[in-house]
Amino acid sequence: MNVAIVGAAGRMGGRLIQAVLEAEGLELSGATERPGHEKIGMDAGLVAGVGELGITISDDLNAVMADADVLIDFTFPDVTLNNLEICARQGKMMVSGSTGFTPEQRGLVEAYAANIPIVLAPNMSVGVNACFKLLKEAAKILGPDFDVEVVELHHNKKKDSPSGTAVRMGEVVAETLGRDYSQVANYHREGMCGERTKEEIGMQTVRGGDIVGEHTVYFIGMGERIEISHRAMSRDMFARGAARACQWLKGKQAGLYDMQDVLGLS
Numbered sequence: 001m002n003v004a005i006v007g008a009a010g011r012m013g014g015r016l017i018q019a020v021l022e023a024e025g026l027e028l029s030g031a032t033e034r035p036g037h038e039k040i041g042m043d044a045g046l047v048a049g050v051g052e053l054g055i056t057i058s059d060d061l062n063a064v065m066a067d068a069d070v071l072i073d074f075t076f077p078d079v080t081l082n083n084l085e086i087c088a089r090q091g092k093m094m095v096s097g098s099t100g101f102t103p104e105q106r107g108l109v110e111a112y113a114a115n116i117p118i119v120l121a122p123n124m125s126v127g128v129n130a131c132f133k134l135l136k137e138a139a140k141i142l143g144p145d146f147d148v149e150v151v152e153l154h155h156n157k158k159k160d161s162p163s164g165t166a167v168r169m170g171e172v173v174a175e176t177l178g179r180d181y182s183q184v185a186n187y188h189r190e191g192m193c194g195e196r197t198k199e200e201i202g203m204q205t206v207r208g209g210d211i212v213g214e215h216t217v218y219f220i221g222m223g224e225r226i227e228i229s230h231r232a233m234s235r236d237m238f239a240r241g242a243a244r245a246c247q248w249l250k251g252k253q254a255g256l257y258d259m260q261d262v263l264g265l266s
């Protein structure tokens with residue numbers, strides 16, 4: 001299976017190149033960056049720090065996709081939507097880890113998924129996906145009496161807040177408790193904002209330094225507290241998850257899938 005990587009010079013780009021090189025059945029066929037990027041024309045392997053690969057970083061995704069079966073895209077929602085248009089036109093698959101989609105943008109991804117297979121997941125790590133399952137169980141057992149708060153920490157270059165993973169965690173708990181996440185998520189407390197409501201799910205964000213990503217969901221009751229935490233120590237497991245999603249996509253019908261599907265947890 002031939003794999004192209006978009007955003008090859010980004011924080012995830014280099015890790016994705018290494019993961020594809022290590023994954024059975026996957027061949028790196030191309031790499032792109034945004035037009036005007038200083039690494040255009042350079043060898044993708046040298047930029048990723050994995051040695052020369054003979055694959056030049058291009059700014060022409062159309063041409064790169066002619067040789068690829070699947071595109072791995074860890075960029076940003078507007079870029080991902082442009083890339084989906086190219087993949088759909090060429091009948092190619094996509095694995096996207098981009099985060100920060102609005103409900104409208106998510107609707108556009110769903111429309112593309114009518115024609116091509118897409119894996120879209122805010123977090124590709126096995127551990128975080130196990131956490132989603134644990135959160136469902138915890139919310140089921142603890143029920144509505146426990147106050148739920150989500151706290152996430154990331155590096156100071158992250159563009160979207162709260163993280164896509166934190167939002168998904170909040171959604172999983174809300175869905176399990178029969179609440180509408182968009183109605184109960186509380187992103188901001190300041191001044192005389194009143195007592196906490198029973199239904200709300202607090203979403204707190206910390207940004208600083210080089211933190212790869214940490215998430216904790218607190219279930220806070222009277223006299224006791226449960227914390228479900230995940231700490232990412234490197235970006236490699238996100239990249240390995242994306243490579244695993246590419247392998248899993250082989251032979252799949254058009255549709256929108258996530259890592260729960262890839263890992264057999266859904």
Ligand code: NAD
Pocket residue numbers: 006007008009010011012013032033034035037074075076079096097098099100121122123124125238
């Ligand atoms: P980054 O800014 O380091 O990398 C993004 C790269 O995309 C940059 O090199 C940028 O130049 C490139 N790019 C932008 N526009 C482009 C275009 N039109 N064509 C080609 N390349 C283009 O960011 P990052 O830390 O690597 O994160 C990227 C995305 O991945 C974010 O949305 C982040 O939240 C997400 N992420 C997801 C997971 C996951 O497991 N799903 C894990 C980590 C990061």
